Amino acid sequence: MPRVTPTSLRKELFANPLDGLVSVLLITGLAAVGYRLLHWALTQAQWAVIQANSTLFAVGRYPIEQQWRLWLLVALLVAATGLSWGVLRGLPLRDRPITALWPRNDRIGAIVLVALGSWAPAALGLTLSIQVRWWGLTGLLLLMRWLAGRYGSRLGKAATRALPLVWPLLYLVGMVLIGGGLGLVPVGTNEWGGLLLTLVEASFAILLSAPLGVLLALGRRSSLPLLRWGSVLYIEFIRGAPLITLLFLGQNILGFLLPGGLAPDRIWRAAWILTFFSAAYLAEAVRSGLAAVPRGQLEAARSLGLSLPQALAQVVLPQALRIALPATVGQFISLLQDTTLLSLIGLLDLLGTARSVMANPLFLGKSAEVYLTLAVLFWCCCAALGLGSRALERRLNPPSLGR
Amino acid sequence: MAGRLSASPPWWQNRRLVPWLVQAAVGLVLVVVIAFLLGNLVRNLSAAGLLLSWRWLGQPASFDIAESLLPFSASDPYWRGLLAGLVNTLRVVGLGFVGSTLLGTLVGSASFSSNGLVKRLARIYVEVIRNIPLLLQLVFWYFVVFLALPNGAAAIQLPGIVLAKSGLFLPGFEGGLHWTGPSLVDGVWQAPLRFTPEFGALLTGLVVYTAAFIAEVVRGGIAAVPKGQWEAATSLGLGPLLSLRRIIIPQALRVIVPGLNTQYISLAKNSSLAVACGYTDLYSVAETSLNQTGRAIEVIVILLAAYLAIDLVISLVMNGLNRLVQIKER
């Protein structure tokens, strides 16, 4: 990043008279908008609607006495995030070696996290015991980051490779913690809501659509006509239909397609629809990755005596997936955003919860506050995913493939 | 066994047999699954007395549609209502193409501005808009922005244009060749051209959202033109405008047009979120029809077919356009 100095500022904003004029106009406009927004946010907006309903937004109607399970899950997730962050940081970059335990971007990230972790709970007016929990979580994240960064390099290659497997594993643990079973009190899906439901649906669809998408992409490029046409039809059908009609189909027609009582409940039905929907788009992302791998690679692998599945799994797919990574993460981000459509079919995801909160007489007409909060929340989640993917991409691309 | 006779390779490595076995297995599974689903469908539908029938399409819809280019009243049949919904969808999609292309091109080319502020703003616009769900943006535009507009005499008035809670009012020709502007009658604005806030919110939301993606496509397209092309054009003595028009744009379009195709299709599909802000599009009419008739399968088939057709038409047109801009070998 270039340093901002008066000279560079002048060169950027006032290089010639026209630029100067545009800059002045823009700065005035931005200042006016910024001032009004700030004025509204600090004096007119009534953030009580967020404060009073923060639990509803976070977990919906999840029973209070069982919420410790969610806290435990969040702690596990936070620990895994810190671990991945630290290990990822420790991987060598292709263009420059590892410089420090805490590079500049990480220092900024840590400061932002600490600031957020101490300010946000207090600003939301949460009780002290919950505030302390958030401080603890922030501390845990940084601790894991430090441990992984400090000692991560000693883990060895096998452990580093196994690290991504932590996430699906954590998903299974999470589902038990959320849904109950194995000695925990079951909590029905109709009591899940808010951010919890949004994340459950999105993560389910992300985890399952990835392998499905790879299979479809391979199918579409297969030389077997039945596989190819089956995949093509599926992909084009899904991509030709708006998600809302598919969700509508899932809610209204799936019950007719399966024998009575066999259809999953509406939460999982929606999750499956999201999965099938996302798989078609992922297939296209992976296909473009496959197309970028020279055909010779497959032929070379086959001639070395690898069977077709072996050749695909060990030679072609690793390269293709690496190339397809940005598009894949882009699809995951849009999947996360697409979960808002669940509110249109009556599920209480984050947006659905927001809509029901605004139906509450006490908070009528507070839509600006609620929608803005949701927007910030979604923005943070999506931007974090994008940031993570870019970091991953820079570390995965070996020099030979670097573009 | 063929494999055993030829000794090597074993049958599961036979390059002609295995593909057929795989296909046969996949085909069998597909047929069984489809037969199972269809069987259930027919059984469950007949149990509910809802076997496919299209007669309801001809019956009077008995609901009204707020704004429709096609004249429609409650006594018209369902198919006409669905058609009016389709026309409403096409209207917002068509204007959406124009708006998002203009805004997207503006923002996309702004990333190449010599002004650092403009460049950064374009970046921020794209990063902010792309990371917020469209549905959230739509309800925001409708409930927070459009419904908060002042009404009646307090409306925002520019020469010939009025923006009020009841809509955007534009001047136009009325009764032949009378150029008339908006006027306030009994506290209600009237004008030859009027856009409702529902339409306005949907269109604004779609344009702002899609433009962020189109901006990326445009930026990618321009970036794909090697810098040397600019320098070569300048050294040939072409002015900036001329070199843009004759050298840069034709090359950039080759990258941009295929990308636009995807964005246009997704805009068309996203228009089905109209229900969130009260605009009566095809999906909204279909949902109401389903509710009045209970004909879930028929309604969903109509919906899927309609969106598929729109998708097909867009692809057709964009492919034609693509052929126009690709390199012609002479």
Place this chain on the structure above:
Amino acid sequence: MPVLRKLLPKVSLASTLGLALLLVSCASESGGLQSQKIDLIKGRGKLICGVDGKLPGFSFVGSDGAYSGLDVDVCKAVAASLLGDPAKVDYRDLNSSERFAALASGEVDMLSRNTTATLTRDAAGGNALSFAPTTFYDGQGVMVAASSGVKSLKDLAGKPICVESGTTTELNLADRMRELKATYTPLKFQTGDQTYAAYLQGRCLAVTSDRSQLAAKRTSFPDPSAHLLLGEVLSKEPLTPATTNADPVWSDAVRWSVYALMQAEELGITKANVAAKLAQAKANPNQADLRRFLGVEGDFGKTLGLPADFVVKEIAAVGNYGEVFDRNVGPGSKLKLDRGLNRQWSQGGLIYSPPFR
């Protein structure tokens, strides 16, 4: 042609769809499905009840996450009578346009969602529902801002009117305006909260719905006195729980569970005295009516596929119809609605249970 090749997937998809459609259309009617709904519910241990969820007085989720309201109490009553426990209910919030599909596909066992009973919804050739007894006799009304100067429906000609899509109110409004030969702009929203939000923000001059619903919503407005209900009643709106036609046994069980609430009020059995009444019935072999009603003798429960003491369980859980009404929408609630048509027949109302015999 390269273009054609590019579009081939899409074209073939379209033709496949067409073919599949043809197949389904040609499929002949085959044997009926006898769904054993009651077994399913018993096996599951929970009744799944479709409600509105956002309508104070009828079905509403409080800040504590618990459902309450008249519609909710009907769900609880049915759960108590079938499963013996009013808490064994899973509520599904359904908006007006998805409710019938949810019922038809078996996602919910019954609807108790301020649904108007109509011919088309009942008929086998329509929505194929089976209606239980009406739990609330209502009529469609129109609410306007007091300051708007609107006195009757006629004044709304040419004006925007907010209405929830997929409701009978949407259709009635179209009919009434057609009779008046008045054009108007119907602004339709998927959910009630959006409809009222648009009305409160001044997008429409009026909002139309069931009068009870309008009254209920008005109590939650910032300034209730600034809104008034027009005197005109646009239609009859008998709000009625519903099941599907597919399982008559289950429909009857729901029907008589609801009747039991009404009969209990007629017999003066309340939540408070039901235990005493039961003891009294057991002690007095002469009170045959009471003994039959409370399941001490006879086998009403068995003939319906319900436990013998279903009435006792129900009344102990939610009280009789009068109690349910008072608690949720009557004097005991914020809504303070008059019993009106919803009085017992003996007091000039329409609440009338056929004999338990």
